[in-house]
Amino acid sequence: MTLTVDFNEQTLPFRTDCIVAGARCLVSTNSHEVLQAAAGWRSATRPNAVSWFEMEIIVEESLDAKPGHAAHFRGVRHLVFVLLPPRSFITYDLQRRRVHVLLSAAAARDRSFWATLLLPITIGVLGTTVGVVPLHCACLERKGSGLLLAGISGAGKSTLATALAKRGFAFISDDWTYMSKRPHALTAHGLSCPVKLLPDTVRFFPDLRRFSPRATLNGELAYEIDPRESLRFTVKELCRPDHIFFLERTSSPGCQIVASSSVYVREFFEKSGERLPDELREAKAYRANLIERLSTCPAWTVRTGESPQATAGVIDQFLEEAKHATA
Numbered sequence: 001m002t003l004t005v006d007f008n009e010q011t012l013p014f015r016t017d018c019i020v021a022g023a024r025c026l027v028s029t030n031s032h033e034v035l036q037a038a039a040g041w042r043s044a045t046r047p048n049a050v051s052w053f054e055m056e057i058i059v060e061e062s063l064d065a066k067p068g069h070a071a072h073f074r075g076v077r078h079l080v081f082v083l084l085p086p087r088s089f090i091t092y093d094l095q096r097r098r099v100h101v102l103l104s105a106a107a108a109r110d111r112s113f114w115a116t117l118l119l120p121i122t123i124g125v126l127g128t129t130v131g132v133v134p135l136h137c138a139c140l141e142r143k144g145s146g147l148l149l150a151g152i153s154g155a156g157k158s159t160l161a162t163a164l165a166k167r168g169f170a171f172i173s174d175d176w177t178y179m180s181k182r183p184h185a186l187t188a189h190g191l192s193c194p195v196k197l198l199p200d201t202v203r204f205f206p207d208l209r210r211f212s213p214r215a216t217l218n219g220e221l222a223y224e225i226d227p228r229e230s231l232r233f234t235v236k237e238l239c240r241p242d243h244i245f246f247l248e249r250t251s252s253p254g255c256q257i258v259a260s261s262s263v264y265v266r267e268f269f270e271k272s273g274e275r276l277p278d279e280l281r282e283a284k285a286y287r288a289n290l291i292e293r294l295s296t297c298p299a300w301t302v303r304t305g306e307s308p309q310a311t312a313g314v315i316d317q318f319l320e321e322a323k324h325a326t327a
Contacts, residue, residue, distance in 0.1 A: 059105055082121065145323075162308075166312075
């Protein structure tokens with residue numbers, strides 16, 4: 001299939017701007033549906049003056065008649081090319097902070113496409129170049145204090161984050177958190193993405209039975225559930241990260257919390273980050289500096305063989321005791 005599209009002022013007559021994970025997004029499009037979707041990205045958050053990128057979106061209805069395709073990613077130096085279902089194509093220019101998007105009409109009107117695919121992938125690919133560093137961790141807030149929950153894939157971060165949110169922690173993000181650096185503080189941002197939980201999680205949260213798992217982007221079967229509307233969690237856009245917990249599952253009963261070093265924090269987030277091409281020296285330096293600052297936060301490793309609810313209770317009590325100890 002060959003389709004030629006010109007991204008220019010004539011083909012993109014409508015313009016707006018919005019905030020995505022603390023970064024300003026300048027949107028140009030040919031579609032009123034895209035303008036309506038962009039209205040949902042608006043935020044009370046004030047972005048950094050330097051945190052901005054351009055997103056040019058053309059909706060092409062003829063794509064709806066073309067064969068479907070699976071997700072596919074390809075990178076060449078500072079350029080990234082992405083195919084996304086349903087029938088959409090995206091190019092990312094990391095040097096110029098510009099995104100070109102060709103959407104099918106079905107994708108344009110599908111709000112779940114924006115929430116679970118287009119926006120998270122865009123910030124995941126482009127974020128560091130616009131001052132918003134993607135970090136592989138969940139984020140919650142307790143009584144005004146932010147908590148990052150990290151660990152290797154499969155450790156149970158999403159399940160524990162769900163258990164913490166059910167205890168009254170405010171929910172910021174699941175799986176990926178987007179960090180920006182201000183002159184005097186770090187800020188952790190979420191995207192209000194669905195919570196992703198594997199099917200066996202139902203043994204801990206029986207109320208999940210009212211939902212149906214489905215195939216996710218990587219082909220994995222999982223529940224993808226809106227944290228605010230479906231789970232009734234308190235959801236916030238951002239917080240200040242004050243604590244870091246690394247989750248380690250064990251086969252032994254009990255839950256133990258031990259201190260982690262700043263070196264461990266730095267190495268974990270450096271290794272889990274996406275590789276940046278050599279020509280993006282400023283972005284690489286920005287991320288390294290942000291992670292260095294993050295490594296000064298108090299950090300612990302949680303080694304647990306208990307249920308998510310029991311582990312959440314131990315963390316809640318630990319934070320309460322730590323607060324009284326420093327009062």
